[in-house]
Amino acid sequence: GDSVTQMEGPVTLSEEAFLTINCTYTATGYPSLFWYVQYPGEGLQLLLKATKADDKGSNKGFEATYRKETTSFHLEKGSVQVSDSAVYFCALSEANTGKLIFGQGTTLQVKP
Amino acid sequence: NAGVMQNPRHLVRRRGQEARLRCSPMKGHSHVYWYRQLPEEGLKFMVYLQKENIIDESGMPKERFSAEFPKEGPSILRIQQVVRGDSAAYFCASSPRTEKASPLHFGNGTRLTVT
Numbered sequence: 001g002d003s004v005t006q007m008e009g010p011v012t013l014s015e016e017a018f019l020t021i022n023c024t025y026t027a028t029g030y031p032s033l034f035w036y037v038q039y040p041g042e043g044l045q046l047l048l049k050a051t052k053a054d055d056k057g058s059n060k061g062f063e064a065t066y067r068k069e070t071t072s073f074h075l076e077k078g079s080v081q082v083s084d085s086a087v088y089f090c091a092l093s094e095a096n097t098g099k100l101i102f103g104q105g106t107t108l109q110v111k112p
Numbered sequence: 113n114a115g116v117m118q119n120p121r122h123l124v125r126r127r128g129q130e131a132r133l134r135c136s137p138m139k140g141h142s143h144v145y146w147y148r149q150l151p152e153e154g155l156k157f158m159v160y161l162q163k164e165n166i167i168d169e170s171g172m173p174k175e176r177f178s179a180e181f182p183k184e185g186p187s188i189l190r191i192q193q194v195v196r197g198d199s200a201a202y203f204c205a206s207s208p209r210t211e212k213a214s215p216l217h218f219g220n221g222t223r224l225t226v227t
Binding site: 032034036041042043044045046049051089093097098099100101102103104105 | 116118143145147153154155156157160167168203205207209213214215216217218219220221
C-alpha cells in the first residue's frame, strides 16, 4: 500500500540555520503531496502542497518540490526562527478517497 | 468561517465506559475523516465518511469502535468499553473535495485518557 517515510527527529537547529526535512513516498499512480505542521496541543495546519511532478509548494518561507524521479518531497527553509519549532508531517493523498497517509512526523526545535 | 470544531477537548473515562467524540466540519464540507495519534507517533487513518455514509473504514478496529455522520448534526466517533490502549488524541478533519488536491482541515483534537 501507499506509504510515507520521514527522517527521524528530533532536529535541533540554531536560529537562522538552514532546514531540510527529508520525505520519500511509495504510491501507485501520482498522488498529491502535502506538508502539515502541528504546534503543541493543537491540530494539524496545512503548510504547503504540490499536485504534480516538478510542482513547488511554498508558504511562510518553507518550500518543497515534488520529485517524481526520486519519489521525494523534502521540506526546506533558508532561515528558521524559534517560532518554527513544531512537529512537521509529510503526507500523500489517496486519489479515490482523498484520505491522507502521513509519515511519522519530525520534531523541529529551534534554539535562539 | 469557523474551522473544524471538536468536543470535548479532553475526555477522561474509566476502563469499560463509553467515549463519544464529536466533530462539526467546516461549513460547506461534507467529507469527514477521523485519525488517531498515539503518543510520539504519527497520525493513523481510521475512517472516512460522507453524509450518512461510511466510505472507507479500513483503519477502524474491528470491535468497539464505530462512526457516523448523520444528515443533521456532527460526526460522532464512539468507543465502547474503553481500554487503556485507547488513550490517544483523536483528530477529525473535513474537506469539500472540490478538486484533486483539496486539503484536509483539522480540528484541535480530543485527548482521551482511560484510567
